[in-house]
Amino acid sequence: MTSGTTISGRPGISVEEFGFLSGGPGRAAEVAVVRLLEAGLLRISREGVVSAVAATSHGAATPLEAYALGAARTGRMLGDLIKATAAGEALEALRQNLVDRGLLVSPGRRKLCGSIRSLALVGVFCAMASVALFHVHIGIGIGLVVLAILIRWFAGRLRRPVRRAGRRAIRKITVMSDDRAGIVAQHGLTGRIGKFPRMYYVWEMLGIAPSAGATLRRHKPVTTTYAGSCSSCSSGSSSSCGADNSGCGSSSSCGSGSDSGSSCSSGSSCGSSCGGGGGD
């Protein structure tokens, strides 16, 4: 997948890819959502409800943006939308593209390395047990423990999500101070920028209201699913990659509360398409 967008002075890597390499799938999703907000295709409320301005994905520059736009069609909390986007098919395609280009470690390799690390840990205990229970020479036992630790360390190095080429690509990128999407990709919405003591969150720089920014810090599991352009996009937690997972918390509630006994859960009751009911 190519997004067609480039990050400040770094052709070949899109700002979404930069976000992925810098902070994982959540960071890439943040970039997509922020670009849509900046383009006026999404709007965000004070409370953090993000909704699509247009009813189609027209205007989205990338598949990830199109996915986020579709996921926001009915209005979702900012953190929820980012998490859902991070778990969607479009982001999986972005990940695979980075893997194919040798910038990201494949999930299979990461899983294998994780298994090796676990086995190495078991090896450490086995070596210690063999000395204690079967009177194996302590020198051999120490040697086996050191070997297992080395294997575990090496597998840990290989398991790091971003490959050397990816890390090199990130280091070469310079984000300009007016490149708002680039700043999001580099630091994440919950990252802090500025100089001490005048530091502030990236979401503050973007003009997002504090109550909306607060939705990024909630870490409740998301149970909602989006069945738009993606067939199975349960918005569970995404795998971590890179420095952090960009703090994409969520809240499934949306908008202001409604009277539980109300005839109309939100907004005014309108529409007259059912059984002779009236519109207001």
Add this chain to the structure above:
Amino acid sequence: MGVIDKLGVGIGWRAEIDLTVERLPGVDFVEVVAENLHVEHLPESIVLLRERGVPVLPHAVSLSLGSADPVDLHRVEHLGAVAEALGAPLVSDHVCFVRAGGLDSGHLMPVPRTRDALDVLVANVRMAQANLPVPLALENIAALLEWPDGELTEGQFLAELCERTDCWLLLDVANLHANARNLGTDPNRFLDEIPLERLAYVHVAGGVENDGVYHDTHAHAVRPEVLELLGELRSRVDPPGVLLERDDNYPSDSELASELAAIRAVLARHG
């Protein structure tokens, strides 16, 4: 002169578009769905608008004043509490029922236009008025059916309701258009029959027509026919306020601003 001398042109405040409502130019007043507000935790945006001096009018959808069941006074009290918290000069609901036999319809259902049904409605409205701190305005709804054996036209029904209860009218010209399109009612006759001096303000909303049926969706652009009806109304009376309702599929800020501008233009053209 109505319950409010002049409201101007406003828009329905919804949580999804709170920042849009705040920054739209020339929003003279807003309306909120009362059931969506908690008096103890008013949305920051609403508080901000009140601090700016923008009138915020609570609009209820659940009193079910046309229901044969007695009015739920908890709902009335909540509406009154919201009005007091917002410093609102009036509140509103609909001429309809939404509940019967313990079941909620989820829609605004039309009331049979019989004298018996009017008696029930009048009793419920009086009960609500007695428990509200501010005047009550009632809105005409859009319906896809009319109950049989109606004894009064909708205009006559509303006129008598106003006369017997001293309530105010919240006139929805989009609903007027919907009923004209779907039920064949005559909007001009409706306007002839209602007491225009009891007009509190006006609703304008968008809709869509599918297979010859007009749907009052509040999720589409306002149709020219609805603006024509607003013009017809304006040629008869200067309404204290006109409010644009949009509840879903929110367009861009500029499109909403254009719709408000179109409303202003109609009011100016027919003034």
